[in-house]
Every structure is written in structure tokens, then in C-alpha cells.
Amino acid sequence: MSTLARGLAGRTAVVTGGAQGIGAAVTERLCAEGCRVLVLDKSAEHGRAAVKRWREDGHAVSLVVGDVVDERTVRAAFAEVPAGWDPPTLLVNLAAGFVFKGLDAAPEDWRAALDPTLIGLSLVTREFVAHLPPDPVGAAIVNMASISAHIAQSGYLTYNTGKAAVLGFTRCAAQELAPRGVRVNSVSPGTVWNANNERYHREVLGLDRATAEADPEHGGRFLLGRFADPAEIAAPIAFLLSAEAGFITGTDLPVDGGYLAV
Numbered sequence: 517m518s519t520l521a522r523g524l525a526g527r528t529a530v531v532t533g534g535a536q537g538i539g540a541a542v543t544e545r546l547c548a549e550g551c552r553v554l555v556l557d558k559s560a561e562h563g564r565a566a567v568k569r570w571r572e573d574g575h576a577v578s579l580v581v582g583d584v585v586d587e588r589t590v591r592a593a594f595a596e597v598p599a600g601w602d603p604p605t606l607l608v609n610l611a612a613g614f615v616f617k618g619l620d621a622a623p624e625d626w627r628a629a630l631d632p633t634l635i636g637l638s639l640v641t642r643e644f645v646a647h648l649p650p651d652p653v654g655a656a657i658v659n660m661a662s663i664s665a666h667i668a669q670s671g672y673l674t675y676n677t678g679k680a681a682v683l684g685f686t687r688c689a690a691q692e693l694a695p696r697g698v699r700v701n702s703v704s705p706g707t708v709w710n711a712n713n714e715r716y717h718r719e720v721l722g723l724d725r726a727t728a729e730a731d732p733e734h735g736g737r738f739l740l741g742r743f744a745d746p747a748e749i750a751a752p753i754a755f756l757l758s759a760e761a762g763f764i765t766g767t768d769l770p771v772d773g774g775y776l777a778v
């Protein structure tokens with residue numbers, strides 16, 4: 517892969533939810549950019565398999581298995597940056613609560629939705645900031661929102677509220693961290709064809725990718741008439757982390773095949 521982004525090589529990045537799906541694509545992209553990547557993911561199974569693969573490919577990836585909601589885990593993750601790596605100056609917050617409920621959501625549904633998406637985001641970001649070097653040149657954070665942060669979707673109240681909160685968190689964190697030169701942005705993807713979405717479309721809807729993309733209710737909802745591949749989300753994340761985006765902060769980048777444009 518050609519290296520497109522300036523200023524990433526040799527840096528240390530933390531990626532939450534980096535073991536699977538979009539997160540794995542982000543980890544792979546940052547490795548390709550020459551970063552060292554610390555993955556914080558609650559799935560030991562997927563995390564260990566992915567890290568083994570990446571290391572065999574010669575990449576510098578370290579894994580902390582744990583939940584972003586657990587304060588002790590988050591502290592330990594930043595204490596466990598391998599010797600010889602610089603302190604992390606890049607952060608990608610991807611872990612989220614996948615709870616899809618409407619107004620009938622119980623308090624525990626709300627906690628399951630918002631704890632990872634919002635509390636986890638805040639714990640990881642706070643710890644990242646606490647470990648920044650005194651002059652964190654080029655430090656940047658990208659948070660994962662969604663088109664769901666911008667729209668109403670039936671039965672998605674818990675998820676969409678959490679994603680809308682990510683936009684507010686991003687703006688406020690950008691304001692707080694600007695004096696230290698730390699940029700904070702988010703991305704809002706449309707539907708990404710990862711393993712979970714592939715399984716959902718096949719098992720629940722009985723659709724393969726081509727059929728789902730031809731359907732105006734599914735892939736056809738997007739102006740480009742298809743779903744995204746995980747690498748197509750990882751690339752703009754790498755851009756926002758890089759020196760190419762040096763004057764971009766406090767904003768959201770839709771990566772949605774034109775969905776929010778109409």
C-alpha cells in the first residue's frame with residue numbers, strides 16, 4: 517500500500533475495538549503507515565488471532581484484552597505500552613455499545629449502550645491525555661460516530677443517542693485540547709460490510725452482498741449504491757490523524773457514500 521499520510525511513521529497509536537471489523541482495518545492501515553499500534557479490545561479470541569497475524573507480517577502491534585468501560589483496564593493499557601515505543605500521541609476510539617432499542621429501553625439497556633460509547637470514550641481519552649508528552653507534536657484523536665448520529669432510525673434510539681453524544685464529546689474535547697495542539701475529530705460511516713453485517717444480511721435478511729446492494733432499502737440507500745469496505749473508513753481516519761489534516765479539529769467527517777447529502 518502506498519503511504520499517503522504525512523507524519524504518522526514511527527508514532528504510537530492506541531486503537532480501541534481494534535481487533536475486528538473497522539478497528540482491524542484501522543490497525544492494519546496504521547501499521548502500513550509505519551505506526552506502532554496498541555489495541556485495546558475486549559475480545560481475547562479475535563484480538564490474539566489478529567495480533568498474531570499482524571506480528572507475523574512484521575508489524576509492531578501489542579494487545580491489551582479488556583473493556584474500555586473498566587477504569588483499571590484503561591489505566592493498565594496505557595501503563596503497558598511496550599518498552600522502546602514512544603508514548604501514544606494518536607488515539608482512535610472505536611469501541612461502542614451495540615444496543616438497538618426504542619423508547620421501551622430499560623435503564624440497563626441505556627447503560628449497555630452508553631457505557632462503552634460514551635463513558636469508555638471518556639476514560640480512554642482522559643488516560644491518553646494524561647500520558648501525552650509535554651509537547652505532543654502532531655497529537656490527534658479520531659472518534660467513531662456514524663450516520664446514525666445525524667438521523668432518526670426506528671428502534672435505534674439507544675444507539676443513535678450514543679453516537680450523537682460522540683459528536684458533542686468531539687467538539688468539547690477539541691476545544692479543551694486545542695491549547696495543547698491536540699486535534700480531535702470524528703468520522704460518520706454509513707453501513708460497512710464487515711463480518712457482523714455480512715452475517716446479519718445473510719442470516720436475518722437472507723441477502724448476499726450483491727443483492728443487498730441492489731436493494732434501495734439496504735446498500736441502495738447510499739448515493740454510491742453500495743456498502744463501504746472497512747479499509748474505506750480506515751483511510752480517512754488515517755488522514756485525520758495525519759499532518760495532512762493539521763488545521764482540522766472539532767468536526768465530523770461523513771464517510772457515507774453520500775447518504776447524508778440527500
Ligand SMILES: NC(=O)c1ccc[n+]([C@@H]2O[C@H](COP(=O)([O-])OP(=O)(O)OC[C@H]3O[C@@H](n4cnc5c(N)ncnc54)[C@H](O)[C@@H]3O)[C@@H](O)[C@H]2O)c1
Nearest residue numbers: 533536537538557558559583584610611612632662707708
Ligand atoms: N459496521 C458499520 O456499518 C458501522 C457503521 C457506522 C459506525 N460504526 C461504528 O464503528 C465502530 C466499529 O464497528 P464494527 O462494525 O467494526 O464492529 P465490530 O463488532 O466488527 O468490532 C468491534 C470491536 O470492538 C470491540 N469492543 C466492543 N465493545 C468493547 C468494549 N466495551 N471494550 C473494548 N472493546 C470492545 C469488539 O470486541 C470488537 O473487536 C463502532 O463504533 C460502530 O458503532 C460501524
